[in-house]
Amino acid sequence: MPRQRRDQSKLLRVARLPNGLPTAATNARGLEMAGELEALIAKLRDFHDGIPVSPSEAVMFLGEEDMDVGTTWRSTLECLLADRLEPALAELRKLAACKPPKKEGQ
Secondary structure, eight states: OOHHHHHHHHHHOOOBOTTSOBOHHHHHHHHHHHHHHHHHHHHHHHHHHHSOOOTTHHHHHTTSSOOOHHHHHHHHHHHHIIIIIHHHHHHHHHHHTOOOOOOTTO
């Protein structure tokens, strides 16, 4: 089985209670995935921080000059982190913190 397919099947395997709610194993896997996403976010921040800031960056952001490659990369990474990856990380952590409801009498 190709690696990508194996990885996807691992993501689809979640233990569930009879009522369909996720178990602690699902939450643990979600936390593991959140950790992996957090590591990717850190790598992207390091990549962003390693790209030199153009002396004309402010003028480029005002639209008075075309953006250079470095400024385009920095801007794209900032948006990707703030708009997509950091919210996704927060959602994964929130879901992983969910507890199955207790049965009556517990």
